[in-house]
Amino acid sequence: METKIFKKENLDDAVELLAKGELVAFPTETVYGLGAIATKEQSVKNVYAAKGRPSDNPLIVTVANEQMMAKYAKEVPDRAKKLIKAFWPGPLTILLYVKPGALPDAVTGGLPTVAFRCPDDQLTHDLIGRLGYPIVGPSANTSTKPSPTTAMHVYHDLKGKIAGIIDGGATRVGLESTIIDLSVEQPIVLRPGEITPEQLSSVLGEKVLINTGKVSDKDIPKAPGMKYRHYAPSAPVVIVDNPEDFKKINYSEKTGVMALETVLEQLSIPTENKFSLGQDLTAADHNLFGGLRYFDEMPEIEQIFVQGFDEGETSLAYMNRLSKAAAGHHYRNNN
Ligand code: TXA
Ligand code: MG
Structure with a gap:
């Protein structure tokens, strides 16, 4: 498969490929994501295959705004509304209960929750807006390799495996979004990012826990992806x-x-x-x-x-x- 590189002038061509069920990588303010229509089961499965990603590691759902998210969430709690108002669009991913049947199991890894993200990137907003559907958005790297912060990084890992890459230049932040779990009693940061626990806590007006990865308490849920070897070059x-x-x-x-x-x-x-x-x-x-x-x-x-x-x-x-x-x-x- 030829992997095409798109500039913002050719966004419609990228939309067309996604609409046909193809995979297209897209820029965000954190790292590049690998897009496919989130409601198309086969396309979502192809995302796992292209990345070489274990199928029990669920995907983020990238939305254009809160209204789009509400179609796929079981409910949008007040805590989520507060965080969305303060930080979206931006590098914060919010874990909520999924609306049953709204998304293929391949997206959530069969979990009752789903991770929503609304990136601060105009190109990506235009893309999702024109498509009219949310897109899955795992980092667009080969599983275990560092996340891509340029279109060339994506090309290096996924050329021949995906239909296209939208080149939006180098990403601003360079590390993936903060993930906060709001499906549990006490909000907990599953993955640290640019938005700090302190910022989250001050908007929510309550304590926010941090999953250090070192906790042994089995009751504390973790982002499944955090257990795999990650970001690792070949040399130690x-x-x-x-x-x-x-x-x-x-x-x-x-x-x-x-x-x-x-x-x-x-x-x-x-x-x-x-x-x-x-x-x-x-x-x-x-x-x-x-x-x-x-x-x-x-x-x-x-x-x-x-x-x-x-x-x-x-x-x-x-x-x-x-x-x-x-x-x-x-x-x-x-x-
Ligand atoms: O900044 C980002 O978040 C980037 C850009 C492209 O949006 N995306 C990203 O996706 O980093 P990914 O798939 O590489 O990392 C998402 C993490 C994984 O560790 C995954 O296990 C976790 O989120 N995750 C996704 N859905 C989950 C769920 N329902 N419950 C717990 N963890 C979940
Ligand atoms: Mg990743």
Whole structure:
């Protein structure tokens, strides 16, 4: 299958492909998503196949607005209304009970809940608006690889497997949306993202729990996707928590380093073995997945050292993704 690249002028061609049941990747403010009409069972199944994704890992449903969501949710509780008013369109995914029979089981993995997301991206809104149906929107990467933050990343992973990619340039945030579960008694963040638990809590006027992934309590539900190996380049990743430690590492042509510009400046290693995360944590969020992909394209690299950040709530999302990529390996424990 030829994978076509669309610009915003050709959006109608992308709409036509989706309407026929084909798969088309689309930009959002977080990462690129892999779209298919959410009510077409076969198309949804093809999404799992194209990504190589286990079928028990449910898909996000991408909607244009609250009205569209209400057609597929069993009910829209007040908490959801508050969050939608404050954060949609934006990088917040809301888990609610699904309206029975409204969506194929393939979307929800057979769960009684469904995850709704309304991205802050005009192209995607136009797309869904013209289509008239919600589209599923898992990240448009091969399962286990870092999420794509450019159309080229999507092309790299899925060329020949999907009908098209809408190129909207590099995504703004670079890490996937915050997921909050509102199907339970106490709201809980299942996946940290740009919107912090503190922001959610202040809008809701109540405590919001955080699923750290470390809780052993079986009653606390988790996003099924969080249990799989994730974001992982082929070479092992090691987190360096203290920037001073970058000076102590024994580098060779086989090691890659991802750190802030100020840290990289002090290291005398070849430029191709360095990947700059930028000037600050926001830039690092934006660049993390691109950096992991950069070194994945260099077969000679056998180990990647990546800067960690300990900045409380604002670094939760970054550290969550990095910890998964590193399978928990930190420099201080390791060497
Ligand atoms: O920013 C994002 O959310 C991106 C863009 C493309 O919208 N999408 C994204 O989708 O990250 P995905 O499929 O890569 O991650 C969605 C996560 C998975 O971990 C999945 O297990 C979880 O959401 N999830 C989806 N439906 C769920 C449900 N009903 N219950 C619990 N977790 C669910
Ligand atoms: Mg994903």
